[in-house]
Amino acid sequence: MDLTILFVIIGLAILFDFLNGFHDAANSIATVVTTKVLTPVQAVLWAAFFNFIAFFIAKFIIGEFGVADTIAKIIKEDVVTSFGANPSLVIIAALSAAITWNILTWKLGIPSSSSHTLIGGLAGGALAATGFDFSSINGSIILTIIAFIFVAPFIGLFAGNIINIITINLCRNIKPHKADTWFKRLQLVSSALLSIGHGLNDSQKVMGVITFALLANQTAIINTDMDNWFLNDVFHWKDWFITTDSTDIHDWVPIVCFTAIAIGTLGGGMKILKTMGNKITKITPIEGFTAQTASAITLFFTEHIKMPVSTTHVITGSIIGVGMTKRVSAVRWGVTISLLWAWILTIPVSALIATGFYFLLNLIF
Template sequence: MTLLITIIVLALVFDYINGFHDAANSIATIVSTKVLTPFRAVLWAAFFNFVAFFIAKYFSGFGIANTVSKAVIEQYITLPVIFSGIVAAIIWNLATWWLGIPSSSSHTLIGGFAGSAIMSTMIANGYTTSGFESIKYEVIIKIASFIVLAPLIGMIISSLITILILYIFRRVNPHKANQWFKKLQLVSSGLFSIGHGLNDSQKVMGIIAAALYAAYHKNGIDMGIHDIKNIPDWVAFSCFAAISLGTMSGGWRIIKTMGSRITKVTPLEGVAAETAGALTLYLTEILKIPVSTTHTITGSIIGVGAVKRLSAVRWGVTRSLLIAWLLTIPVSATLAALIYFLLGTIV
């Protein structure tokens, strides 16, 4: 029971960290364009993060949570596996936050979960197998493919929206249009924050659901979940609340990267980027695919910058971000595997 409670607490801590780590995703442009002060911006984003709970509960469901919980084959899910994965994810998230790198909390969590399961299976089989039989390849591959697809989709949609806006408003006074788009940014950032809440909160829900399932089937602890698909309401409410509180704490290091280092963003471009990011997240919600809100909004910001001119995008910064994204799953998996191994030697 102690380990299960520890896992639930750590999962909610991760969710909280995810909130302030990813706060920049939905407020970077409204802060950089001075539409809202940083404090008001995080309150705005946190509110819509929590609104997402009611949308998921009464309309869209928790399909992403189910996908995450199935990344590892059920017979290989144990409490030590989940514990190691969460600890690894927290370490990587804090490290990238400190360095100001907008990495993916989603892929950190998936990588950690898979890495500890692989090490657990290797140890159980006396190192005679690779341990990869413990993970569901189709789920992992689908999630990993969106490291590229999510920012690409966001970039394409934001480019199209920007071109459309420029065409529609071509005869409008620039100063007047700028004032309109500053107000519209409140709407677009709210829409993106809803997408952020829908996507990222469910990832932690999936991990807690897996822990409750393992506790019942492996440890005989009954906390109301006998099937990994049946997620109790208190889990959903807690996860959405934790990410909202985390968002209120802000993430100023990453806001600087997202809001100005990739490309200088105007209110018009902010509306286009946030709307494109929101549409991408809503699409993946329908498909039940956990994606990175970080990757999505970054691709959208690149898209609006590229419409202006290709040189407006700081491609050196973009390359550094891409490298960090590609490293997230293998580094998190390796770290989780090491933590699981050390945990076994200590315990």
């Protein structure tokens, strides 16, 4: 039964990653489509390619998957187990809640955070499993993540504002038409960097979930004997699933996660694209370039400190920062405040949904 649940978790995790790419595709392509540098189809293909390139950067250049390690430590498995609860059911409840919230916000065209739906789901599932014992979750990690709901957009806002001011001053003697031509080309670079940042941060979150699930099921994996010579003698299936800690991540885990998010990105997300592209503020090619560059820098920084943040929050902050260089009124604050409420509600609502899913699963199993 435990291994069946494990494979259900892996399947749900891949589905979540697919929806993450589908839901968040607009983040990295909104400005490049709005400024007509690429068509929506071209932009989605571009973003999907660089989402997957992020795997090779994390694996061979950075040399670690720090965000995945952080996510894997959100739930304290030993505390959950001490209550007689099955950590695997907690993960299923968390993923089910995250998938539900993602689909709902996509249908409504709200660019909420896929990352925070997952984090809220993990916390809600663990609390439900332990009778709402807060020692079952790593409070310091979750509080830091919550703080970055506000910190990350402000980093993006500040970076977008400063980079846009510098860029405008450097180009003040260039004819507008010529500048637009240059920056339409440069947007291809900034969009690629943003897609890499998205892949580095978001794909690793599901890697952390899968790694936690593997750790929680080590006894079942070790004690299970497959009555199949190919799986045992040729495939050596246990070698693919036995792991020692949250930093011991098998290569198949990131490959599956990065592939799923890249394929999901190919699905697009035009409703959210419209919100991110023009509803916050009007975007020119120069502003599109600076917003994407600021977002990419922010995502690279947060990946460096192993902090899971929302790509949605970062790019929104960057777009606002760019808009504010023209004038404060250039930003449609009504739309921005609505987005902020969606961000604030994501973690508690996801936690509540995960609680409901856990109680339901507990009745079934």
